[in-house]
Amino acid sequence: MAERRSAVILVAGALALLVYALAFASPYGLRVLTVAGVYALAAFGFQIVFGLGGALSLAQGAFFGVGAYVTGILGSRYGFGFEATFPLSMLVPLLLALPVGLAVLRLESHYFALATLGIAQVLHLLAVNLPELTGGSNGLAGVPAAVLFGRAVQRGLPMAGLVWGLVALGGLIGWRLARGRLGRSLAMLRDDPLAAATLGLDVGRLRLAAFGISALFAGAAGALAVHTQRVVSPEVLEFPVMVSILTIAIVGGRGRMAGAVLGAVLLLHLPEWFRFLERGYLVVYGVALLLTVVLAPDGLTGLLDRIAARLFGRRPRASAVAMEPPRPPNPPDGLAVDDLRKSFGGVRAVDGVSLDLRPGGITGLIGPNGSGKSTVINLLSGLERPDGGRVRLGGREVTGLRADRLARAGLARSFQAAVLPIGVGVLEAVAAARLAVDPDAATAEAHARWALDRLGVGDLAGQGCDGLPAALRRRVELARSLVRRPAVLLLDEPAAGLTDGEKAELAVLLRELAEEGVAILLVEHDMGFLLPLAGRVLCLDRGRVIYDGPAGGVRRDPAVAAAYLGRAVPA
Amino acid sequence: MRRALPLLIGLLAVSSCLSSAARADDTLSFPVLVPLTGFLSLEGTSQRNGAVLALKQTPAGIAIASEVVDTGTSPEAAVTALERAAGRGTVGAVAASMLGTQMLAMLPLAGELKLPLVTVSGTASITEQGNPWVFRFFPGDAVTKAAHARYVVEELGKRQPAVIYQTTAYGQSGKAHLDAAFEALGVTPVFEEGVDPAAKDLLPVLTKALAAKPDVLVLHLHSGPTALLLRQAASSGVTLPIVAGSAMHQPSTAALLEPAELKGVCAETAASPISGGTPEVKAFTDAYRAAFGKEPDAFALGQYDGMTMVLEAVKAGARSPDAIRKALSAETFQGLAMTYKSDGKGNMAHSAVIVCYDGASRVPVLVKRYDDPTLAAK
Missing domain, CATH: 3.40.50.300 (P-loop containing nucleotide triphosphate hydrolases)
Structure with a gap:
């Protein structure tokens, strides 16, 4: 399978990234890498709900922002530690996603996208207009660093290590989910919801599960974003965050966890490479993105698959040993x-x-x-x-x-x-x-x-x-x-x-x-x-x-x- | 994995040799990290130009380097830009974004890196964080909004203002200070509402404001929304006096409107270089026009003054960020716009002016100057 062959290239890439981080990266390089890791984590969730499930949820940025605000408010206002703020930053977006998901997940694709966009708008308004809680438009400064095992995680290599450690863990969880029953069921649902339903898949429950999981990932990413910046402000709830996550998923390769990582690393580094152009970097950035999409319509992971197939040849898909499925215990009588x-x-x-x-x-x-x-x-x-x-x-x-x-x-x-x-x-x-x-x-x-x-x-x-x-x-x-x-x-x-x-x-x-x-x-x-x-x-x-x-x-x-x-x- | 491990160790060894060969250089760097794109691009470009113009006039014998980086409007981009700048040579001081949320995000890192941030941000809270590395060369909201409110009440004699502000850090900070200033003057606004900077139609908020029967419209909006509201007010036949925030004094804002649409409109600001003044201000305006083909505004002049004070400190022997910080904290500097002196928190500017348009030109006339209006209000 080309996917497995391209895994060799991905592992080599991961090693190169590790060497770069440990030996070559400046504090600036580490910061960009850290932010890329944060976005990769958010994109993992989006790969599940959008990439696999086919539901264009524009609430992923909002869940990211909610996670950020939970960490910001509890950390800076109430002095909660990382061990409390991090899980709560995942839990609160999940608790928000479940009722919202029940209400909007049965909408058709474009109505669903609009409804989820509305969630982000409402949350942004709340963040701006509840200054006593959120700090209003200024946001909240002075968010403490994450503390692990009694030691503050400082910026630079320690923070990059924490973020990328969680990216590795999140990526592994996402990868197992994608390859398991849930991921395959979601892919079936994405490709043909009617056929999926006739195969016994509960469309509503599956979409709700994907929506909830996406919120968990986004909340975790939001929490880490705040620890990276040490401030939280309404910008975390704005549309550009959502656009970044969506672009990462598309450019990296829809539905693939490796795609989220590749997309995030590329998308976060691309503008930095052209900063010397002052505002002209946006034009170059746009052209580079366009070229990526044109040259790799299946995303970077799809491109890697093609390269791997060319380098190593195509291997037949793995088969399985036949096993007769059991008959239902009490089949209906006609x-x-x-x-x-x-x-x-x-x-x-x-x-x-x-x-x-x-x-x-x-x-x-x-x-x-x-x-x-x-x-x-x-x-x-x-x-x-x-x-x-x-x-x-x-x-x-x-x-x-x-x-x-x-x-x-x-x-x-x-x-x-x-x-x-x-x-x-x-x-x-x-x-x-x-x-x-x-x-x-x-x-x-x-x-x-x-x-x-x-x-x-x-x-x-x-x-x-x-x-x-x-x-x-x-x-x-x-x-x-x-x-x-x-x-x-x-x-x-x-x-x-x-x-x-x-x-x-x-x-x-x-x-x-x-x-x-x-x-x-x-x-x-x-x-x-x-x-x-x-x-x-x-x-x-x-x-x-x-x-x-x-x-x-x-x-x-x-x-x-x-x-x-x-x-x-x-x- | 067995093959990868020796490769990893080898690369680490090579890299450690390479990294030890760090470049030694005594050139001081003054990065310009400002928003050149997004809703604050007009103001950010002014800020950039002011800083660049000052750095072009570096005193002889001082070697400096500078790079302009767009921070957009996200705090994350600003922090990344600061980290990037810090890694490129010895940074003397940073011309830092005028966007309040970006400044708030950069402050902790500036504290860690020990780099002075020289800005024209009006957001009050940036100098309220107890961070000794921030220096604001533009009067803060406490100064400008006191002047704003005093002009409305004391000069125009209005006591029923309708306040329309922006739902950004800039807007909320200004609104809070306007409230305090009006309260000190015994005036309660008859209407207050925030508008999103992305709003494409401000007629609804204008209609609501007029329904509250105000005797003056008080605006605290960014450049684009200010122009939009003034145009919609003019086309709706609004004859109430309008006193706007500092964005209105910008030539780039006035350029968005016909002179007739500006009739009777006033604005608070730190300075208005195009309105004339001393020969030094005129020389600055001419140099600015020649360099950028645009009219300068108070943000450009404030940033110019700030970076000029930094360079004066370097000229006087400050060769490290900490030495520059000490000079900025302790010295008094006679700039083009005003005299600058830190209040101990990094607030360097303590004067504001009111300019008004006559309806025939886009160049406003300076009608009132307030030196330390906050203290005077007290």
Whole structure:
């Protein structure tokens, strides 16, 4: 994997930085390095919420400022020591992030960004207008140095050591989070929130967790910023802090902890290199940033990956030993749908649909384009909320339940166009379907390997999803459904684009799944594929069921023929 | 890692040899660390030019070096700039930012590094930190705001001022001192409101102020907001007298307005070199115009006076930062704007003037001078 190869370059870079700090750096160089470390720590959190989770939180700068003010106020006004101010500087932003997150995390991307920007504005106003507490616009001077083991951490090497020690610790925590269940779940969420929900991932809870973690990192960075400067003023809550963090994440490489470090070191040093230009340094700084983004669109870490791949060649992705995932202890006994209804404006997309998916049975759902088939699947899988009707999963009322809850209850689905994440390996993509249930990412990958093997595509495990032919994409997507060991499987045109041979293989697999007790709903246009498989077929037209009976009878039904051909076929 | 460790040790050994070969030089350095970008860029550029002009006129026989560094508007950038400057040769004194929050951030480091900071910042608290390394060559808010309030009450006879100030350290400090000065004069403002320096429309705050039925508008805003409010007041037909803060006296602020929009507007400041004065002030103004193609203001003159006093100390034999600090602390200096003498806290300037515009020109006329107005108010 290029990432691992580029780790060699990163370790060499870290060593060079260490040598520079210990032997070459002037007090000024150490200060710039210290400030870079502070921003790297703040950017770690942003990599989690934005880089991995895809939520453009513009509150990261505000959480940074809150952490700074907690340390500033408690340290300078009340004489609290580092051992108290540092954890509190992390805790207070977290306590702020949780209620704020509950309120704003379900907003769409740009509204979410605006709402989080508003938080920073409110906090800035409070900092300016509560001078008794915050020192107002002047801020608070005389913040004491951090004291560790009875000794004050002085500026220069000791402070740089403290900051970069915490950067190393924070980076390790962030890296483990990013590679673990949380990071992978967030990446899944970022790439396709709907697909993530249908794989059982709780979108709201994941985003809240990422938001909270980002606040912890930002608070820690804010506290260290104050110990570096020894004053705190409203500038720590201003937008330029947020812009710096955002730029660091983008330039360094989105979602990568090493990217946060590289971005921070570069972004903080770049203007210093051109200071001799007086105000002209801003132009050079801007051009340099632009060049970096153009030459390294995936960030500096992406560039390193490419260089590493060129130097050392590409290594296949690591695979896993297959392990059959356990079946859920009490799988639901089929799915019963009664009088399901859904309208979009004045259009009745689904109008009184009832069906019964029994364990071991394959039910076909057909109908002309726009008849409501996909809407039915969306309603049953929780992506749409029905206007009326009842849905019971194994006798349990699940009408209107969220997609992730339905998925965890034993329901799986596929999409009309196979939805696979970009830039992700096949094994990882399938393992994502187990993240909500397995204890760790390694177990999820072992289960994913089992599903790929079962579908006859185990050799794809080491490949990336990008560029897979349509048939293989469908198999990988089916593996994502299969690996969850669902009780009810909803498949939306799984045979589209497959050759006859591939269809035959798919049919065998579906029969096997049915024999294992899975209830299958199969939406399909290809009657040659569907009718031999399905024991029962429903035909929809304009949202209503116009045929519900054995598969053999559907071809002769005049209403079905009229729906497809636009006129009644003579008997 | 096994291979990296010897490499690390080797590099450390080489570096220790290199670092011992430090450069020996008796040139004194006078870095200029001022905000050249951001909302204070106009004032910061004046400050820069004043310092640079003074340093160009270094007395013969003294070797000096100087570098101008933009501190932007963040305290962090200012502290980094100070650390950078301290590492480049022997620093005699620093022409330091006029932005209060930057000064407050630089002060602890200046104390640690033992470097005199020479500034024109008006923020009162910078000389209230007990730090012996700060010297302010611009009257602090205690002086200027006392003059400001006294002119409003004693000369204009107004007793219902509406105060509009900036929500920055500069604004809040000035507002606090205006409150104290008005209170000492037995006047209570009928309206007070802070505005953000980034505000693009000041008509709402102006409308609210006028609704409070004031008899005078008292402004304490930065350059851009001052010009914006005056333009909006003129276009709204406001006829109340307006007495603004020191930003208004700046030629760069006046250049943003038509002369007619300035009619009846006055401002407090330390000095107004373009308004004329002694031959020395005229010579300074001419040299400034020739060097920078701009009109000088009180910030430029204050910083010029400050750095000139520093160079005079060097000329008199001060060759270390501490010797310069002692000279600044103890000596009296007759500058172009006024006579400077430390009050023991680093406040060197104790005079303020009021200038007014006649509506026909952008050059104001000096109408009132206050020497130590705070004491007089008491």
